Amino acid sequence: MELLEEDLTCPICCSLFDDPRVLPCSHNFCKKCLEGLLEGNVRNSLWRPSPFKCPTCRKETSATGVTSLQVNYSLKGIVEKYNKIKISPKMPVCKGHLGQPLNIFCLTDMQLICGICATRGDHTKHVFCSIEDAYAQERVAFESLFQSFETWRRGDALSRLDMLETNKRKSLQLLTKDSDKVKEFFEKLQHTLDQKKNEILSDFETMKLAVMQAYDPEINKLNTILQEQRMAFNIAEAFKDVSEPIVFLQQMQEFREKIKVIKETPLPPSNLPTSPLMKNFDTSQWEDIKLVDVDKLSLPQDTGTFISKIPSSSYHLVFVVLLLGLLIFFGPTIFLECSLFDELLIWK
Structure with missing residues (x-):
């Protein structure tokens, strides 16, 4: 294409020819470029215009005006x-066979293939059709697929x-x-119970x-599914009006694969427990516990669905801390009582 563009370029303005005119010497130039040269030739001549010289070969031509040139x-x-070819989309090539254009549509696998794929590749003995027929067929399929995709379980997913x-x-x-x-x-308790x-x-x-570990993965999963759905919808909106068959078929293939992945992704359950709380939890049940029995103070045993995720060592640590608190709080009293008991035995 670059070599061809060089042959289609005017030597004067270095752009593609615009209304090209041919000189008797067979060299071509833009009409406007020749008019500019002739005007300069007239200004430089005092009496009468001198013969016009070709900018390429310098062969003289009578200066009778550009309009007289063929x-x-x-x-x-x-x-x-060339301008039409330059702005038209390039023919895509096969990824498996270098340089081979994707100019055949495989009806068996519903994808674009090249001639080598059809004759010697993975698509031998498959059913093929032309790009035009595939475009018409996939246009109809796209409308049906797009309508069904619009009614996808988005409402159900948002509800969940x-x-x-x-x-x-x-x-x-x-x-x-x-x-x-x-x-x-x-x-309301003393400082020794703060721990x-x-x-x-x-x-x-x-x-x-x-609770967050149970819900967040499911919520993130649903958000990801919904984001993929929005991306697929944007892809569909972007290429649904594409009229170029090759481009449309390529994007239709990507769109179908993305929808397949979305539809095959299972939605997480919506019936996770509302609350992992202990049943009938009330701190008033602790009010009858005496301070000397404070080591019996604990959370209710029925802790619901999520309690298995709480390490059992936490409860053991509670009892150890309480015992230490009792020793700090009642330590002097206990020591005094033991001393009196020993003296009583000696007295007896």
Whole structure:
């Protein structure tokens, strides 16, 4: 194409020929370029115009005007065809066979192929058709596929996404509410119980994390599916009016594959538990526990669906901390009672 463009370029303006005129010496130039040279020739001559010299070979030609020169219709037609070819889309080539154009449509695999693919490649003995027939057929298929894609489970996916987000919000709200109950209860206790309070609050935070770990992957998965759906829709909107068969068939193939992936991707369940809370949780059940029995203070055993994600070592640590608190709080009293008992034995 570059070599051809050199032959179609005017030597004066270095652009493609515009209304080319041929001189008697057979050299071609644009009409406007020759007019400019003739005007300069007239200005430089005092009495009468001197013969016009060809810019290429310097052969003289009578300066009777450019309009008298013959139009090179053949060259003009070649330039017009070249301009059309230059702006038209390039024929795509086969990825498997270098330089081979994709000029055949395989009806068996519904894709563009080259001649080598059809005769010696993976598509031998398949059913083929022309690009024009495939374009007409796939145009009809596109309309049907696009309409069915518009009614895809987007509404169902959005409904499930909203349900999951609502359930997550309710779970976190209920957990926060119970967490506030724990705060209110432990604020009435002595400083030695603060560590216990923090431990139980940490358990609630662990359960919150369990809720987020259960819901976030499903929500992210749905968001990804919806994003893929939007991308596929944009692709369809971008090429549904394409009239070039090759370009349309290529993009139709990508569109069909993307829809197939989207439709085959299963939607996550929407029936995850609303709340992982302990049943009938109430801090009032701790009010009857005596301070000496504070090691019996614990969360209810029925902790719902997500409790298995909370490490059991957290509860063991609670009891150890409470025992240490009791030793700090009651340590002097216990020591005094032991001393009195020993003295009583000696007295007896």
